[in-house]
Amino acid sequence: MIQKKIILNESDMPTQWYNIIPDIPNGVAPPLDPETKEPMRPEKLAPIFPMGLLEQEMSDQSWIDIPEEVQEIYHIWRPSPLVRANKLEEALGTKAKIFFKYEGISPSGSHKSNSAVAQAYYNKKEGVKRLATETGAGQWGSALSFACHKFGLECKVYMVRISFDQKPYRKSMMNTYGAEIVASPSPDTNIGRKILKSHPGTAGSLGIAISEAVEDAASRDDTKYALGSVLNHVIHHQTIIGLEAKKQMEIAGEYPDVLIGCCGGGSNFAGLAAPFLTDKLEGKNLRMVGVEPASCPTLTKGLLAYDFGDVARTTPLLYMYTLGHDFIPPGIHAGGLRYHGMSPIISAMVREKIIEPISVHQLECFEAGVLFAQTEGIIPAPETCHAIRAAIIEATRDKNEPKTILFNFSGHGLLDLSSYDRFFAGDLHDYDFPEEDIAKATKNLPKI
Amino acid sequence: MIQKKIILNESDMPTQWYNIIPDIPNGVAPPLDPETKEPMRPEKLAPIFPMGLLEQEMSDQSWIDIPEEVQEIYHIWRPSPLVRANKLEEALGTKAKIFFKYEGISPSGSHKSNSAVAQAYYNKKEGVKRLATETGAGQWGSALSFACHKFGLECKVYMVRISFDQKPYRKSMMNTYGAEIVASPSPDTNIGRKILKSHPGTAGSLGIAISEAVEDAASRDDTKYALGSVLNHVIHHQTIIGLEAKKQMEIAGEYPDVLIGCCGGGSNFAGLAAPFLTDKLEGKNLRMVGVEPASCPTLTKGLLAYDFGDVARTTPLLYMYTLGHDFIPPGIHAGGLRYHGMSPIISAMVREKIIEPISVHQLECFEAGVLFAQTEGIIPAPETCHAIRAAIIEATRDKNEPKTILFNFSGHGLLDLSSYDRFFAGDLHDYDFPEEDIAKATKNLPKI
Numbered sequence: 001m002i003q004k005k006i007i008l009n010e011s012d013m014p015t016q017w018y019n020i021i022p023d024i025p026n027g028v029a030p031p032l033d034p035e036t037k038e039p040m041r042p043e044k045l046a047p048i049f050p051m052g053l054l055e056q057e058m059s060d061q062s063w064i065d066i067p068e069e070v071q072e073i074y075h076i077w078r079p080s081p082l083v084r085a086n087k088l089e090e091a092l093g094t095k096a097k098i099f100f101k102y103e104g105i106s107p108s109g110s111h112k113s114n115s116a117v118a119q120a121y122y123n124k125k126e127g128v129k130r131l132a133t134e135t136g137a138g139q140w141g142s143a144l145s146f147a148c149h150k151f152g153l154e155c156k157v158y159m160v161r162i163s164f165d166q167k168p169y170r171k172s173m174m175n176t177y178g179a180e181i182v183a184s185p186s187p188d189t190n191i192g193r194k195i196l197k198s199h200p201g202t203a204g205s206l207g208i209a210i211s212e213a214v215e216d217a218a219s220r221d222d223t224k225y226a227l228g229s230v231l232n233h234v235i236h237h238q239t240i241i242g243l244e245a246k247k248q249m250e251i252a253g254e255y256p257d258v259l260i261g262c263c264g265g266g267s268n269f270a271g272l273a274a275p276f277l278t279d280k281l282e283g284k285n286l287r288m289v290g291v292e293p294a295s296c297p298t299l300t301k302g303l304l305a306y307d308f309g310d311v312a313r314t315t316p317l318l319y320m321y322t323l324g325h326d327f328i329p330p331g332i333h334a335g336g337l338r339y340h341g342m343s344p345i346i347s348a349m350v351r352e353k354i355i356e357p358i359s360v361h362q363l364e365c366f367e368a369g370v371l372f373a374q375t376e377g378i379i380p381a382p383e384t385c386h387a388i389r390a391a392i393i394e395a396t397r398d399k400n401e402p403k404t405i406l407f408n409f410s411g412h413g414l415l416d417l418s419s420y421d422r423f424f425a426g427d428l429h430d431y432d433f434p435e436e437d438i439a440k441a442t443k444n445l446p447k448i
Numbered sequence: 449m450i451q452k453k454i455i456l457n458e459s460d461m462p463t464q465w466y467n468i469i470p471d472i473p474n475g476v477a478p479p480l481d482p483e484t485k486e487p488m489r490p491e492k493l494a495p496i497f498p499m500g501l502l503e504q505e506m507s508d509q510s511w512i513d514i515p516e517e518v519q520e521i522y523h524i525w526r527p528s529p530l531v532r533a534n535k536l537e538e539a540l541g542t543k544a545k546i547f548f549k550y551e552g553i554s555p556s557g558s559h560k561s562n563s564a565v566a567q568a569y570y571n572k573k574e575g576v577k578r579l580a581t582e583t584g585a586g587q588w589g590s591a592l593s594f595a596c597h598k599f600g601l602e603c604k605v606y607m608v609r610i611s612f613d614q615k616p617y618r619k620s621m622m623n624t625y626g627a628e629i630v631a632s633p634s635p636d637t638n639i640g641r642k643i644l645k646s647h648p649g650t651a652g653s654l655g656i657a658i659s660e661a662v663e664d665a666a667s668r669d670d671t672k673y674a675l676g677s678v679l680n681h682v683i684h685h686q687t688i689i690g691l692e693a694k695k696q697m698e699i700a701g702e703y704p705d706v707l708i709g710c711c712g713g714g715s716n717f718a719g720l721a722a723p724f725l726t727d728k729l730e731g732k733n734l735r736m737v738g739v740e741p742a743s744c745p746t747l748t749k750g751l752l753a754y755d756f757g758d759v760a761r762t763t764p765l766l767y768m769y770t771l772g773h774d775f776i777p778p779g780i781h782a783g784g785l786r787y788h789g790m791s792p793i794i795s796a797m798v799r800e801k802i803i804e805p806i807s808v809h810q811l812e813c814f815e816a817g818v819l820f821a822q823t824e825g826i827i828p829a830p831e832t833c834h835a836i837r838a839a840i841i842e843a844t845r846d847k848n849e850p851k852t853i854l855f856n857f858s859g860h861g862l863l864d865l866s867s868y869d870r871f872f873a874g875d876l877h878d879y880d881f882p883e884e885d886i887a888k889a890t891k892n893l894p895k896i
Contacts, residue, residue: 004523075452076825107825149822172865176821373624377524377555414862417620
């Protein structure tokens, strides 16, 4: 009988996060202060982030110790299983071996908890009482709500309007973890009120919700801001995924030919891929495929440039692939992938041709998700369906090629089932970003 | 750092189910044919059950091999983790050690998959094309939908009306697994139409839904019936829970002073408790506590008698604790516990004073569930909240007593979040079953 799962002992869980930045050829460009256009000084970000996280954000050390208090909470669900998707392989009739790292096993249902627990810890340690954050599909907001409760912090979540309406159970989950939730744009902030006035009925976006949460944090002494993706420290925290997966693949006696992850802000894919980078640089034949939605094709159609991380232009300038900070993506059901920008780390890896970006459409992703649920049992989040779709493309391009595929199963879709209802009802549509629109979308990029 | 989880290797998963019946003092009374009042002959049940399951139902062998095909699907999620609820212990300020067996890890979210996969397998093996079943909260229906898809069977689920309305995501999940779902009572059966006429607007009950599914199976040559609890073969399949848990407690270096599980039809609790029975009979100081809702107190206020398993009087007569087959319980949110009867195995163990039954109220259970979610992360199903409530009662009766508690975490509550919404909104109420009503509730018991 085939071994289905490789599960590490708690004592084999990594005790350090990996910082990939020192290993990326030609480096990762630093964030700039939008006023001076000089590299951002940590002190200037201190009103919204704790120093512990800012140090990680700017760190040039390759390894960062995971505090014991964080490890202890990780043990609720970590190490996460590595699973052989042999039933999916059979259904596809492929000779490829498909493995997935199952991050949906965390209490809030996704990889987001890996960074949420760490962020809540460092904020608590520095006496912060309350965190403000945004959430797209709700995965990050749920994870931070849980993490805040564990460390006795209050939590306010600005949830992108379309997800707020599509995914009511996410609100219920955050309520159960004791957080306060509001749909974004909201009447609770200046930027929210302004957008509600200029764009009544808007579906919202991560860029808007980030602006609201940053404004909330900047305007209150007891509050700091937490971001669920994009930034370097978030990626560091997520590398525990790849560090575990590497050990598990070794136990399985396999090495991946291709690594796959969906990309919204980039944290789940970077977390899986980062620990494999040095192997690739040393000549290992390993492809890394980042998957984004065709409706929000940051990596495949965006520009590599300095841009704001949010609509209100309140964040530092990040050097990243972007569709422009004022681009509002169509209301697809993978809310976690509706972001105009991309992690500077992923952006640098795309620039260096380490990562191959591809884009896929919404409907083919839901089809892949249904096939996965019917074969492997677990119902994937719409974001994760993008990774599954790419894994299927890889596994079926030549069904006789015995390649080894490893994808990151970033989260389950149990709180996204209304999206599946709409898919089955034929109510979902595909969206393309017209090639010729990139100039228009990025016309407001800041001048450097 | 405390070890949080004990996880067995797939190769350590039990390869036999345990049949507890030969070990129960004074035995378990056989099912009777309602026409002849004689022990039921298997041949008479052959139209609705495959022979493979009927043999197990009547078996006097202590061990039953788990077919390889079933083991292989079990490996998707089994062996399930044994988890130390140390964060809950801390919140309670108790010296008790609390462990739980986490059955919510299965794809459909509960222990029900353990029997669903087995039942689908034996039906498939005998050429059955389609299964009809009932579901209360939706856990069993989801599990069987998944299992049927794995073995290429069609599946029709009669879902108790109140759960159908309260838990729309359960329908979505069953749809995703390719099943057909209808609210019960439904217009699809004679008994359904009759009850819709006599009790318009009824919340439905498991007793009604069973009648509909049995009628469906009995009226079609290609279809058999599947039951998610109560019957002996279901309990046998669920013993894999206790068999694993026993090994895991041994690895943890602990032996439980008290075992706890919620009881609707009895399968999850019997599954955990059964493999510990012989220890108890040999003098081990081990209590077994079965927890039921005060609104449907089968074990604590019902009569031990032969009764029908369903409203339409279509099942064999089962010797069990019962509130009467025509009792329709109040519409509490633990839909899986809204059953008038109880597994004959659990009933015999209560009769022999092996199991202590207790009843608890809905609101204290939701409070326990919220505390559990906030400490241990996982949001429990309302049914499971009953077991957690009992574990808290045991752990706090004397907080200085260093006892070891093991409860069965039968299922997660991610598809029950609307119940939590109603709890937080103050819309839920407690119900009691008046002591003096038992004569009325059981006035229609069959004469033996």
